[in-house]
Amino acid sequence: MRSIFIGHFRPTNDEFNILWNEAIFAIDANVLLNLYRYSINTRQELEKALTSVKEKAFITHQAAREFLKNRSTVTAGQASEYTKAIKTINDLLANLSSNDRHPFLPDSDLPAFAKYSQDLVKTLENQQHTLLQKLTDDEVLDFAETLFEGKTGGPFSNTKLDEIAKLGDIRYQNEVPPGYKDGKKDGVDDPYRKYGDLILWLQIIEQAKSLGKPVIFITDDKKEDWWTEQSGRTIGPRPELIEEFHKETKQKFWMYTVDKFIQESARISKSEVSDDVIAEIIQVSLHTKIDTFDKSHIEVSQEVLDSEKDEQTGFLNVHLTGPMKYATGTGKFLPAFASIPKFSIDLINSPYSDNSVIGVSSGCGTPMNFNVHMKSKHGLLEEGDYLFMYTAVLKNAELG
8 A cells, every 4th residue: 555655655764764864955045044044053953953964955947046035135134133122112111200190110229120131132233243244255155055056956947948838737737746836926027926835846756866865855834735634733745746746757755844944854863953953943933924924014124234314225025915006104214304305216026037027116204204106017016025225315415
């Protein structure tokens, strides 16, 4: 029975050991992107686990492309979380220091609390600065480059992609995994965008055929078109994936989420990984899923890079949590200018591979804030992050 219905049987312990010895490890883009989201300790634990399979690690062209496209947006998004935390601390301190409304903090306790708050804010600001440095000095990118040197797959031809698109339409209509959960993604700028997971899957199969090796796929994608779940518990890869992989390659296939991969890596190497590391990995995975799918409004975050009396530069990230025709993000000049500055923006990242499909304009009617406006040239703006870099210069300073 097992040999006929291979997708419905979990490998035995001996089979898992053989898999780890013989398989190539295909790494998904989200695994690398989450390295930006982890604490230093957790990031190092994952890097150690990935390094332990370095000689067998592999990344498809599709996964590498998605990682490189989204890394700056993830970095800016993480930096905005520091801004929110700093604001929360400062607001709390201001409220407790107020003499005209509750809650009151006794005067004897206020200096100690203020000192602790200021120290905490300073720590967060330093960590935020370190994170923003990754936009130009990116150790995660360096790690990925080293890990996948000579082990990055090539792209499919346009002819092949056209064939996959036709195949994908049939598969998605019949909910054949993977990828059908992305079937509603807009393909205005990239006709193959909604087939990303299917392209990734077929590139994994192609690599396995080429090398004659089984594959272990590491991903933090939790959608149902990858995993079998029962009562909220992940059982394993979809049986259809295991069966298709075996049919096409005559090899075995298995998948791990990041937390399970680190635990299995520790078991194989007879080492230990702390519960705190596993808890953080799970928390980040859940938080990322919520941020991506469960919101229904515009969120704006701003990072000021340089702030002088006559010139300011920074990032403005406009997060759309649902498709829409128009969107506006508002930022502030910190501090306010003496008069209205000359203002310019550059869209450096978006959910689209071609930013020219987005109509962008901007303006500042006061010395205190500015607006960035977006409009889709075709259909609706995709949900996701739109990262702008802005520059504001007082006209007299520019002339000087």
